[in-house]
Amino acid sequence: xxxxxxxxxxxxxxxxxxxxxxxxxxxxxxxxxxxxxxxxxxxxxxxxxxxxxxxxxxxxxxxxxxxxxxxxxxxxxxxxxxxxxxxxxxxxxxxxxxxxxxxxxxxxxxxxxxxxxxxxxxxxxxxxxxxxxxxxxxxxxxxxxxxxxxxxxxxxxxxxxxxxxxxxxxxxxxxxxxxxxxxxxxxxxxxxxxxxxxxxxxxxxxxxxxxxxxxxxxxxxxxxxxxxxxxxxxxxxxxxxxxxxxxxxxxxxxxxxxxxxxxxxxxxxxxxxxxxxxxxxxxxxxxxxxxxxxxxxxxxxxxxxxxxxxxxxxxxxxxxxxxxxxxxxxxxxxxxxxxxxxxxxxxxxxxxxxxxxxxxxxxxxxxxxxxxxxxxxxxxxxxxxxxxxxxxxxxxxxxxxxxxxxxxxxxxxxxxxxxxxxxxxxxxxxxxxxxxxxxxxxxxxxxxxxxxxxxxxxxxxxxxxxxxxxxxxxx
Numbered sequence: 467x468x469x470x471x472x473x474x475x476x477x478x479x480x481x482x483x484x485x486x487x488x489x490x491x492x493x494x495x496x497x498x499x500x501x502x503x504x505x506x507x508x509x510x511x512x513x514x515x516x517x518x519x520x521x522x523x524x525x526x527x528x529x530x531x532x533x534x535x536x537x538x539x540x541x542x543x544x545x546x547x548x549x550x551x552x553x554x555x556x557x558x559x560x561x562x563x564x565x566x567x568x569x570x571x572x573x574x575x576x577x578x579x580x581x582x583x584x585x586x587x588x589x590x591x592x593x594x595x596x597x598x599x600x601x602x603x604x605x606x607x608x609x610x611x612x613x614x615x616x617x618x619x620x621x622x623x624x625x626x627x628x629x630x631x632x633x634x635x636x637x638x639x640x641x642x643x644x645x646x647x648x649x650x651x652x653x654x655x656x657x658x659x660x661x662x663x664x665x666x667x668x669x670x671x672x673x674x675x676x677x678x679x680x681x682x683x684x685x686x687x688x689x690x691x692x693x694x695x696x697x698x699x700x701x702x703x704x705x706x707x708x709x710x711x712x713x714x715x716x717x718x719x720x721x722x723x724x725x726x727x728x729x730x731x732x733x734x735x736x737x738x739x740x741x742x743x744x745x746x747x748x749x750x751x752x753x754x755x756x757x758x759x760x761x762x763x764x765x766x767x768x769x770x771x772x773x774x775x776x777x778x779x780x781x782x783x784x785x786x787x788x789x790x791x792x793x794x795x796x797x798x799x800x801x802x803x804x805x806x807x808x809x810x811x812x813x814x815x816x817x818x819x820x821x822x823x824x825x826x827x828x829x830x831x832x833x834x835x836x837x838x839x840x841x842x843x844x845x846x847x848x849x850x851x852x853x854x855x856x857x858x859x860x861x862x863x864x865x866x867x868x869x870x871x872x873x874x875x876x877x878x879x880x881x882x883x884x885x886x887x888x889x890x891x892x893x894x895x896x897x898x899x900x901x902x903x904x905x906x907x908x909x910x911x912x913x914x915x916x917x918x919x920x921x922x923x924x925x926x927x928x929x930x931x932x933x934x935x936x937x938x939x940x941x
Contacts (some may be wrong), residue, residue, distance in 0.1 A: 471840075489511070489912070494693065497695070498701055501697060501699070501701030502562065503700070506705060508522045508525065508705070512704070521706075522702075522703065525699045525706065526700065526703040528700075528702075529704075532928060533700070533763055538764075539682065542682050543679075543682050543768070543774075544793045545654045546682060547679055549672070549675045550885075552790075553662065561897065562574055568794070568892065572798060573836050575738070575891065576799075576835055579734070579799075579801040579806050580805040580832050582729050582734070583809030584810075584813065584828060584831060584832070587809060590721070593813065594717035595718040596719065596814070596818055604792055638929075644875075651793065659859045686775070690771065690775070697759070697760075697762045701762050704762070704875075707874070716869065719814050727882070730801055730806060730883055730887075731831025735886060744893070744897060744907065755776055756773040756885050759772055760802075760884065760885035761869055766796045766884045766888065769885050770792065773792055773889055774793070776889060777854045777888075781892075781893045781902075782893075782896070783906035784901050784902075787895075792889070798882075799887050799888045803880045803884055806880070807880055808831070808852075810857050814868075815834065815856060815861050815866075816866075818865060819861070819862060819865065832861055835855070
């Protein structure tokens with residue numbers, strides 16, 4: 467379907483009330499409000515993380531089930547998307563330049579974010595203002611450079627792992643399957659490159675992969691459409707489990723983190739958007755559905771399907787590039803978890819234990835944040851990145867235990883910033899390289915998470931980076 471044909475489609479005859487109620491953004495916001503209300507009701511009924519009741523169990527089941535659905539689609543999505551995008555490199559002349567520009571802007575934005583974190587840590591002095599009752603404790607997991615390098619080596623075809631936990635009291639066993647997303651990317655990249663080297667003999671495989679990718683994307687659309695239901699459960703369960711009273715003893719630390727997150731997403735990102743000649747309003751309206759889902763789900767990986775879709779459908783990034791940049795960014799582009807948070811947290815730990823940091827150690831914080839964010843791939847939260855930073859600086863790892871009480875509350879904001887950045891960098895790079903579909907970027911959102919209707923999603927105009935840089939649909 468061409469852009470001209472899409473522009474001539476029948477006008478929307480829905481009334482203003484119906485238009486509002488069917489708006490994806492309104493549905494997410496309504497689910498947030500209802501979820502908070504349900505969580506507060508649950509707490510009034512006596513529900514806590516240690517003593518759940520029927521309402522809290524229901525909310526937790528709804529939220530966790532939705533995240534499970536998203537995560538179940540991540541592995542096939544990333545594998546097929548990366549293989550398909552690598553196969554498209556045959557038609558792209560500047561693929562190496564796009565990859566280099568992506569890495570460069572990942573580093574630039576991470577440098578800005580970690581600098582903001584360091585400045586806030588020094589100005590606010592959260593460690594010196596920490597409340598009483600904080601207990602140091604060893605982290606449950608420790609990030610090291612050696613473990614990161616070993617994690618690049620696939621343990622099996624898709625980096626899948628299985629574990630079984632046995633309840634000693636009941637004797638029941640619970641099995642779970644996990645995956646290392648960085649290993650999935652490594653395997654997918656190897657398969658894609660091998661298919662390119664195989665030439666014509668690999669054409670049937672590549673055609674099958676592209677068809678499978680379209681099927682997976684359609685299934686993901688169905689999952690994304692029920693995001694308001696998942697949001698309701700996730701936010702309601704979070705209110706019951708964590709509440710806000712735990713912020714009391716770490717109020718200055720939490721405030722510093724959220725100020726840093728706000729500066730990045732509402733000041734730094736808009737400045738970058740504006741300096742590249744793009745509309746700030748269109749960027750936020752385009753990326754906001756993914757940011758909202760990232761906030762409540764606390765998972766960049768779980769939000770990845772929606773992040774990729776809004777980057778392509780709302781922000782106009784070519785599919786062949788977005789399918790590479792967004793999954794790659796979901797594992798390595800984490801301005802919230804890998805830049806702002808570890809910088810402020812490391813300074814907090816040093817101040818709490820009365821340790822003076824020198825210039826070299828501040829420089830190490832910057833280096834770890836810019837270079838080492840990939841060490842968080844396949845993990846939940848920012849504990850791995852924080853322990854990697856503390857061990858590099860020689861600070862006591864017991865300091866991690868000081869911050870665990872409010873980590874879920876901070877993780878919401880961190881993930882929202884991560885997701886916003888994962889969509890921003892591909893947009894900037896596409897604009898700089900002249901392959902951004904600005905007509906699609908500036909298109910009215912019409913209350914949908916994408917500029918196109920779901921039924922027209924596969925026919926969205928694509929930009930060919932190898933040609934004369936105009937929408938393919940316009941030819």
